[in-house]
Amino acid sequence: MMRSIVLLSGGIDPLSGRPAPPQGEIAAIGLARSIGGAAEGLHAGGPSPALRLAAAHGLARVDCLDGGGNAVEALATYLATYLGADPPDLVLAGRQARGGEDSGMLPYLLAERLGWPLLAGVIAVGAAADGWLSVMIGLPQGARQEARVRLPCILVAHDAAPAPPFIFDRARRAELRVVPVAGPAPVAAEGAAEGDDRPYRARPRLIGASARTGAGQVLDHPDIAEAATVLRDHLRALGVLGPSRGASPDA
Incomplete structure (x- = not known):
């Protein structure tokens, strides 16, 4: 049985301003549930109402990383250190978070930090065999392409991937667990110590x-x-x- 973790954000609806998980993250939950096995949520930050709304689509628990600092470092520390004895086989994410200055780069930066492969635009997940996972990638104009990726990996869900239904009782029963995570050591002071003071020099005209x-x-x-x-x-x-x-x- 595979273990999947879905990256969640504190989503905000751009029109109403109310908490609402992005469609891509709901699609990622659907992909995790289609695989079978244990599926959990993971959020870099404190608990928020949007996390319960996301859990209502099929997650029993969401771990909220409390430590501040860089979200990529917090997620990488949690996945590599806190889950060292029981690491996930698969990490899924939406195309882009929704709630702040979101660039959509977090899954890519996390994959680089962990050294894991990443596939984007995944619309369906197949079977795993010999350490490889079969996936279906959604292309423009409804085209599809089969691909394989080595486990463990990060998959970015296509917005058109089938979304699981919203069940209100799941939102009520979902556990939002706060997990303290030690952030990385600050590097600003070290960078300042390595520099040297120089007198002002006018630039050439x-x-x-x-x-x-x-x-x-x-x-x-x-x-x-x-x-x-x-x-x-x-x-x-x-x-x-x-x-x-x-x-x-x-x-």
């Missing part, structure tokens, strides 16, 4: 103050020599180039 605004010349299909001469004279007028050797300062 790129454009002379005496350059005329709007000055220039339009050339229509010039030859190379003529274009080079006009460009050189214009850069000298702006103060970017100095006078040529042997020429007077006014040249």
Whole structure:
């Protein structure tokens, strides 16, 4: 039996402003339930009403990581350290969280941090055999493509993946468990210690103050020599180039 963990966010509906899990995360729960076995939720942050609404689609428990700091580091620490004796076979996520400055990069950064493979746009999950998992990827215009990925891995669900039904009683019975997670050591102080103080040094002036605004010349299909001469004279007028050797300062 496979063990799956679904990454959840404190989703906010963009129109009403009320708690609401993103469609992609609901689809990820549906993929986890289609595999069978134990499926749990995981959230980097404190408990929120959106987590219970997400659990109503088929999760009995959601672990909320309390430790602050970087969400990727908190999730990686939990998966690699706290679940070291019983790691998950599969981590699923939605395409993009909804509730703040969400870029959709978290699953990719987490996969890089853990060293796990990642597949995006997954619309269905098949059987696992010999450490490989068969999946179906949704493509534009309704096309489908079969793929295999080595376990453990991270799957990003397609928004069109079948969504499990909402059952209110599951939301009432779901356990939101707060798990303390030690964050990574701060690196700002170390970076500051490695630097050294330097006196202020004025940057070189790129454009002379005496350059005329709007000055220039339009050339229509010039030859190379003529274009080079006009460009050189214009850069000298702006103060970017100095006078040529042997020429007077006014040249």
